[in-house]
Amino acid sequence: MIALTGSRNGRRTRGVALLAALAYVVVATMMIASGLYLSLGFTSQTWAEARSESAAELADAGINNELATIATTVGNPPFSPPTADPSETMVYPGEGHPVYGRKGAIAGVDGNFWVCTTLNEWWRSGTTPTTWDGQTNPYWITASAYVRGSWRRATVRVQKRSIFSQYAFFADGQYGTLDDIVTADATANVTVAGMGGTNGQVKLSLGSALSLGNILNANRANCLGTQFPSSVVRAGSVLTTQQPPKSFDRTIDSMKRVFGITATDDLSAGLALLARSSNSTGVYTYKPLVGSATLSLANCTKVSLPSSALENYNILNVLLPTKACWDLCNVKPGTGGKVKTLIFEPGDYYLNDINLNYDASTELVIDPMALASGGTPGPVRFWVYDVPLLGGSDHIDLPVVMTKASGASAPDPSLFRIYYAKDGYTLTLNRKPNLKDYTGANLTGDFNLYGCLYGITKPTNASGLITNLLWYGSKVTLAGTAGATGGGVVVNGSVIADRIGFSGPCAINFASSSDASDPGVGATILGSYLDGK
Amino acid sequence: MANRRAPDRRVGGFVLIEAVLAVTILAVTTAGVFVGWSVTVRHNLDSHLNAQAAQLARAEIERAKLNGANGLPFGAYSASSGTAAWSGAYDATANAGTGGWVANLPVYYDASGTRVASAANASLVLMDTLTDSGVLATQGSGYALQPTSQRGIVVTVTLTSDGSTVLAMGTTLVQGGL
Numbered sequence: 001m002i003a004l005t006g007s008r009n010g011r012r013t014r015g016v017a018l019l020a021a022l023a024y025v026v027v028a029t030m031m032i033a034s035g036l037y038l039s040l041g042f043t044s045q046t047w048a049e050a051r052s053e054s055a056a057e058l059a060d061a062g063i064n065n066e067l068a069t070i071a072t073t074v075g076n077p078p079f080s081p082p083t084a085d086p087s088e089t090m091v092y093p094g095e096g097h098p099v100y101g102r103k104g105a106i107a108g109v110d111g112n113f114w115v116c117t118t119l120n121e122w123w124r125s126g127t128t129p130t131t132w133d134g135q136t137n138p139y140w141i142t143a144s145a146y147v148r149g150s151w152r153r154a155t156v157r158v159q160k161r162s163i164f165s166q167y168a169f170f171a172d173g174q175y176g177t178l179d180d181i182v183t184a185d186a187t188a189n190v191t192v193a194g195m196g197g198t199n200g201q202v203k204l205s206l207g208s209a210l211s212l213g214n215i216l217n218a219n220r221a222n223c224l225g226t227q228f229p230s231s232v233v234r235a236g237s238v239l240t241t242q243q244p245p246k247s248f249d250r251t252i253d254s255m256k257r258v259f260g261i262t263a264t265d266d267l268s269a270g271l272a273l274l275a276r277s278s279n280s281t282g283v284y285t286y287k288p289l290v291g292s293a294t295l296s297l298a299n300c301t302k303v304s305l306p307s308s309a310l311e312n313y314n315i316l317n318v319l320l321p322t323k324a325c326w327d328l329c330n331v332k333p334g335t336g337g338k339v340k341t342l343i344f345e346p347g348d349y350y351l352n353d354i355n356l357n358y359d360a361s362t363e364l365v366i367d368p369m370a371l372a373s374g375g376t377p378g379p380v381r382f383w384v385y386d387v388p389l390l391g392g393s394d395h396i397d398l399p400v401v402m403t404k405a406s407g408a409s410a411p412d413p414s415l416f417r418i419y420y421a422k423d424g425y426t427l428t429l430n431r432k433p434n435l436k437d438y439t440g441a442n443l444t445g446d447f448n449l450y451g452c453l454y455g456i457t458k459p460t461n462a463s464g465l466i467t468n469l470l471w472y473g474s475k476v477t478l479a480g481t482a483g484a485t486g487g488g489v490v491v492n493g494s495v496i497a498d499r500i501g502f503s504g505p506c507a508i509n510f511a512s513s514s515d516a517s518d519p520g521v522g523a524t525i526l527g528s529y530l531d532g533k
Numbered sequence: 534m535a536n537r538r539a540p541d542r543r544v545g546g547f548v549l550i551e552a553v554l555a556v557t558i559l560a561v562t563t564a565g566v567f568v569g570w571s572v573t574v575r576h577n578l579d580s581h582l583n584a585q586a587a588q589l590a591r592a593e594i595e596r597a598k599l600n601g602a603n604g605l606p607f608g609a610y611s612a613s614s615g616t617a618a619w620s621g622a623y624d625a626t627a628n629a630g631t632g633g634w635v636a637n638l639p640v641y642y643d644a645s646g647t648r649v650a651s652a653a654n655a656s657l658v659l660m661d662t663l664t665d666s667g668v669l670a671t672q673g674s675g676y677a678l679q680p681t682s683q684r685g686i687v688v689t690v691t692l693t694s695d696g697s698t699v700l701a702m703g704t705t706l707v708q709g710g711l
Contacts, residue, residue, distance in 0.1 A: 014547060021555035025562045032569030039576040046580040050587035054702045057594050061705035064683070068667065068707045071680035108662070108687045109703035156711065166680070216669060216679075240669035240677045243615060522680045524709060 051150035055111060056531060059154040062113030062143030065104055067158070070117070071522030074163050074248045076257070082116035082129035082142075090114075092144050093151055099144050100129060111147030118142065123155065135160075135257050137516055138526055154531045160520035163248070164414075164452040164494040168194030168213065168510035172248045172456055173473045173498040177201060177225040181499050184208035187482060188502040194494075194510020199245040199460065201225030204232070208502070213237045213510075219245035222461055247460045248496065251421035251474070254454070254519045255383055259348075270350070270385045270421075277383075278347030280304040284372040285329040285341055293333045295367060295403060297374030300343060303328050309353040310382075312362040312398070326362045338438040343367050346378030346415075352386035354427070358397040360438040366451075368415030369403040377405075379414065379515045385421040394422070397430040399447045413493035414513030416451030420497070423457035426475040431489045431504075433481040446480070446488040446505075452513060455497035473498025480504035578644075582656060583699060585646045586690035589659050590702040593688045596623055597661075602684050602706040606634045608663060610676040617676050619663040624648075634661075641693070655693045662687045680708050 070077040080102035088098040090112075101116030118140050122129035132139045142155040169192060173181045181200030184190060186207035197216030200223055204210065210232040217227035221243040230239045252266045261272045284300045292299055311324035323329075329340035341363040356364065369377045384394060402411040420427045435443035455474035462473075476497040480488035481504050488505035493513055597605055608619025621636040625648060641655035642648055649655045664685040668676040678684070687703035 015551060017548075017551045017555040018558075021558040021562075025558055028562050028566045032566055032573070035573045036569055036576075039573040039580070043576045043580040043583070046583045046587075050583055050700055050702075053587055053591045054700070057591070057702055057704040060598075060711045061685075061703070064705045064707040064710035067710045068681050068683050068705075071707075106685055106687060106703040106705060107664070108689070109701050154711075161680075161709075214677075238671050238677060240671045242669045242679075522709070525711070529711065 047148075048150055051111075051147040052152060054109065055145040055147040055150045055152035056154065058106065058109065058111050058113045058145035058147060059143040059152045059531075061106055062101075062104060062115035062145060063141050063154060063156055065113070066102075066115045066117060066141045066143070067523055067525075071161075072247070074246075074519050074521045076134055076249055076253065077520060077522075079117040079132060079134070080115050081131045082118045082122065083131075088114075090146060092153065095126070099146075101142070101144070111145060113143050113145040115141065115143040121155070123153065135260075135520075139523075141523070152531070154529065156529050157526045158523040159526055160516075160518075161522045161524045162414075162514035162518035163454070163496060163521045164518055165512045165514050166521060167196060167494055167496065168192050168508045169196045169495040169500055170216075170246060170248075171198040171200060171497060171500045172246065172460055173458060174200035174219050174223050174245065174461055175458075175472060179472065180225075182228075182501075183499075184210060184502040187504045189480075189482065189488075189505045190502045191507040192510075194508065196228075196508075197246065198227060198500075199223060200227075202227050204229075210502075215239045216246070217241045219243075219461065221245075245460050248456045249519045250456050250459065251383075251419050251454055252385065252457070255385070255419065255421065258517045266385075266421075273348070273383055273385070274308060274350040276348070277308075277350035278345070279308060279349055282345040282347035282349065282373070284343040284345060284367070286332055288330045290333055293335075295343065295365070295371035297372070299333075300372035301330075302373070303342075305349075308351050309355070310349075310351050311353065311355045312359050312364075313355070313357055315355055323359070323362055332363060335438055339363050341365055343372045344380050345373045345375060346370050346380055348381045348383060351382055351384050353392075354382070354384060354394040354396060356396045356398045358430070358432055358435055360436060360443075362398065364396075364398050364400055366400060366402040366411075366416050368412065369405060371403055377415075379417060379517070381417045381419065381517065383419045383421070384427065393425040393428070394420070395428040395430055397432055400449050402450050410492070411450040412513070413450045413452060413511040414515050416449075416493075417515065417518070418451065418453045420453065420455030420474050420476065421457055422455075422474060424472055424474075426477055426499075426501070427453065427455060428477040428479055429489045429491070431480045431487045433483060433486040435485075442485065444487065446490045446507075448490045448492060450492045450511075452493040452518075453491070453495045453497065454519065458498050475499035475501060477501035477503065478506035478508075480506045582644060582692070585642070585644065586657055586699040587702070589642060589646060589657065590688040590690050590700060593623060593659060593661060594686060594702060594704055597686050597706065598704075598711065602678055602682070602708045602710065605663060605684060605686070605706070606636065607676065608636075608665065610668065610670060612670060615666070615668070615670075617663075617665040617668055619665075620660060622659050622661050652693050657699065658691045658693055660689050660691075662689070678708055683707055 082100040084098035099114045101114035117132045119130040137159040144153045171181045180203035182202040186205045188208040190210045192212045195214040199219035214237045215228045261269045263269045287301045290299045314322045326340045331337045332339040332341045343365040404411040431447040458473040478489040490507045608617045610617040622640040624635045625632045627633040639658045639660040642657045644656040667682040684706040689701045690699045
């Protein structure tokens with residue numbers, strides 16, 4: 001109609017519909033494009049957030065994976081160093097190197113994590129990571145994770161967990177079906193509160209009575225002999241098994257690590273420890289002529305152990321009426337001049353023998369509270385090592401007196417350790433019958449030891465040892481005596497050894513304890529969790 | 534008149550062609566708009582479901598972490614592999630409403646992330662798979678955990694519409710770990 005009104009009007013209106021249509025196209029395209037752009041952006045962001053969250057969970061998985069890895073071995077744990085695999089090409093944003101650590105994944109989940117264990121917070125300032133030395137506390141576990149374009153990183157500050165935080169007792173040895181690793185003789189009446197276990201064969205003599213908590217029969221792949229039966233496990237506790245053995249560090253290797261001894265041979269390491277020991281600086285007795293038996297700096301004085309043999313009788317000449325180490329002690333006030341006291345302050349003591357008969361005139365005091373020296377409280381550690389093993393087995397028949405913190409009901413088991421490293425020999429804690437105190441009165445009750453014993457001298461699943469019966473690992477025996485004049489031996493802490501023996505009434509009351517020098521097993525998170533979103 | 538009419542016929546023809554073209558362009562464009570709109574709507578819906586799926590999965594994993602390695606359900610132990618497996622999900626309505634981990638059953642959610650009773654009104658299905666390694670075998674077919682045990686949990690969220698997997702998110706739990 002417009003075109004019919006005249007050619008000028010027709011020319012002016014020619015193409016208006018097309019222009020309008022094209023304008024519509026432009027506007028519609030822009031709107032749809034904008035909508036699609038926003039929609040795709042939203043979708044992309046949604047996916048990115050989901051992947052980021054997935055990466056965060058993967059990073060946490062990496063840290064947990066490393067914790068489990070570190071827990072696999074005692075003392076010298078495997079861990080992931082902060083180095084990049086030569087074939088690694090992934091780079092964490094902002095870093096100029098391939099991502100550090102061991103690569104891992106979770107089946108069924110996209111992405112990977114890389115985890116490493118270090119002594120420093122390298123990720124904080126971009127400094128070169130320092131590999132954990134397997135000993136120093138605390139340290140860091142850091143995991144980076146990548147899921148389809150999204151990176152996350154998490155890190156935790158951890159510290160070594162003590163081997164004495166797991167088991168009431170564990171016997172590490174396993175030398176074939178002719179060799180019994182855990183023994184209970186016919187008089188044994190054993191109660192254990194806490195988890196126990198063994199890598200090896202168990203022999204429970206007829207007449208023995210055991211009441212045990214949770215038990216782990218480990219090393220089923222290698223140990224073909226009889227292990228703990230379910231009949232000795234108390235109701236409510238569980239008997240478990242595992243195919244691989246529990247792996248423990250040799251005592252001497254722990255010692256090397258604790259003291260940073262670089263000597264590779266054991267004898268040199270032992271001598272190095274002797275040179276660093278507190279034998280001449282940490283042993284005290286009462287001052288002469290003081291009026292009070294209260295342990296204090298005012299009442300006590302330092303002495304020096306005459307040798308590295310802790311003995312209360314002269315084993316070289318039994319005819320001599322000497323008290324060996326106790327000869328240098330002064331009498332304990334209030335005991336009528338009959339009792340001499342040897343006091344061990346916090347420190348490390350190198351001993352090649354412990355031969356302590358019961359003798360009411362010799363008193364052994366472990367003083368982690370440092371009351372006698374007025375020093376700083378800390379652990380007392382005995383390192384029992386003897387090369388070339390001239391001294392034979394060891395025994396403690398004395399009650400071990402241990403100081404406790406003010407207000408505490410009992411001494412702290414984390415403050416006393418006996419590390420036993422005499423291969424082929426036994427450390428026995430005895431509570432013998434018919435004992436009398438210095439007044440002549442009958443001694444009653446159990447002998448309680450608050451602390452932990454560690455005696456591992458053979459690598460886990462050492463082989464070929466049965467051919468030489470003299471060299472068969474270290475053994476710890478708890479030997480109480482039944483009857484009115486007897487008593488039990490009670491360890492409040494933990495016993496870890498190649499072999500463990502029970503005789504008479506005895507008990508182990510597991511008390512989880514941890515000291516920085518203990519052989520480590522796994523790690524404990526100290527609470528510093530950082531998520532580098 | 535003949536000389537004056539000739540241009541009009543050309544104009545009329547052009548108008549017709551122009552109109553046809555315009556209508557065609559409008560039609561095509563409008564169709565494109567609808568297609569684009571539907572794509573946008575689908576993207577938004579997908580994004581919304583993705584976001585819900587991610588939140589549900591993350592919440593499930595965080596719930597597992599709060600329960601801890603020892604607090605999650607135990608599955609069936611295989612002596613041959615030395616591992617154990619469990620599948621199921623946390624159901625807030627289980628155990629008379631107190632909630633709990635229910636084996637072998639998925640949990641359904643609608644598009645807003647609200648739990649629904651069945652697949653009928655659901656948009657998403659959530660299922661957990663627990664794989665335990667480094668465990669201790671107990672008497673019978675049971676097992677126990679130790680510090681070296683690892684409990685891998687994978688949360689899979691699928692669409693009820695076609696059964697396709699929206700996402701799988703997972704982590705590993707250990708005793709004393711994160």
